[in-house]
Amino acid sequence: MQNIIFGPIHSRRFGISLGIDLSPLQKQCNFDCLYCELGGAKSVERMQEVLSVEQILSPLLEILSTQPSLDVITLSANGEPTLYPHLYELITQIKHHTEGRYKTLILSNGSLFGRSEVQKALREFDIVKFSFDCFSPQCFKKLDRPNKSLDIEAIRRGILEFASSYQGELVAEVLVIKNLNDSLEEMQNIAGFLREVGVDRVDLGTLDRPPAYAIEGVSPQRLQELSLAFEGQCVSIPIRKEAHIQKRVKLDREDILELLKKRPISTEEFSTLFEGVELCEEMLENGEIMIKKVANMQFFAPKS
Numbered sequence: 001m002q003n004i005i006f007g008p009i010h011s012r013r014f015g016i017s018l019g020i021d022l023s024p025l026q027k028q029c030n031f032d033c034l035y036c037e038l039g040g041a042k043s044v045e046r047m048q049e050v051l052s053v054e055q056i057l058s059p060l061l062e063i064l065s066t067q068p069s070l071d072v073i074t075l076s077a078n079g080e081p082t083l084y085p086h087l088y089e090l091i092t093q094i095k096h097h098t099e100g101r102y103k104t105l106i107l108s109n110g111s112l113f114g115r116s117e118v119q120k121a122l123r124e125f126d127i128v129k130f131s132f133d134c135f136s137p138q139c140f141k142k143l144d145r146p147n148k149s150l151d152i153e154a155i156r157r158g159i160l161e162f163a164s165s166y167q168g169e170l171v172a173e174v175l176v177i178k179n180l181n182d183s184l185e186e187m188q189n190i191a192g193f194l195r196e197v198g199v200d201r202v203d204l205g206t207l208d209r210p211p212a213y214a215i216e217g218v219s220p221q222r223l224q225e226l227s228l229a230f231e232g233q234c235v236s237i238p239i240r241k242e243a244h245i246q247k248r249v250k251l252d253r254e255d256i257l258e259l260l261k262k263r264p265i266s267t268e269e270f271s272t273l274f275e276g277v278e279l280c281e282e283m284l285e286n287g288e289i290m291i292k293k294v295a296n297m298q299f300f301a302p303k304s
């Protein structure tokens, strides 16, 4: 069986990651998002092609026996990994064999977090990342094109229920698409919900690879504007160093405190957009600000 294990690859947001694809033969997802880089495919309610735990573990353990240098083992799928019916058995086996040497991460669309068997499996992961592009049912239907078995209110309840019993790091991803979920109102509703969930980090992004359908992303400026809806939350935004390096803004102490009051800024984003990292270091030493570490990223944050 080909391509069950892929990488290691370097991910800016999670470090060096070895990937496991639970659906290597075909896309099996209960969404058909307009932006999906796997291409369009009819949504499914359950997986049709199911690998055995052994089929996944065997090539994984072979690679791990070479002691690769990794930050994280990432479960994803050519589709939605929580559709995999043996998820709990698989993750407990991986943890048993690796004895905690690597962190574990799952990349999900969040749609099945209300199911008790999915929650049981998710609780075994060190980091759970889920996508959440829309608050309103209209937006959800248009952008994520879910299977008819799903509805956004039930998904929201499921995410809240799971989050209330989860001890690991919870990361949400919001992908912003022009004219679909880029209004301030939609973003404020998304931000309010994610605040209620208590996610540790929000990864805010837009299109950077060819999508399944003809849609457009938003500009870096628009992403920055929308990020202000996530007041007080750690938000990671994609940074194009070449685009910003010429026009970095110089900040003084008051500016930095004011900026961080709105939301914590990742150290990477700060040094790309602003001059003043040395001042931040000084303020860190004086205890005026602090560093927040979330799932392999660091943020300058106001002192709590």
Ligand code: SF4
Binding pocket: 029, 030, 031, 032, 033, 035, 036, 037, 038, 078, 079, 080, 109
């Ligand atoms: S949830 Fe992920 S895999 Fe499924 S259609 Fe959307 S982008 Fe593609």
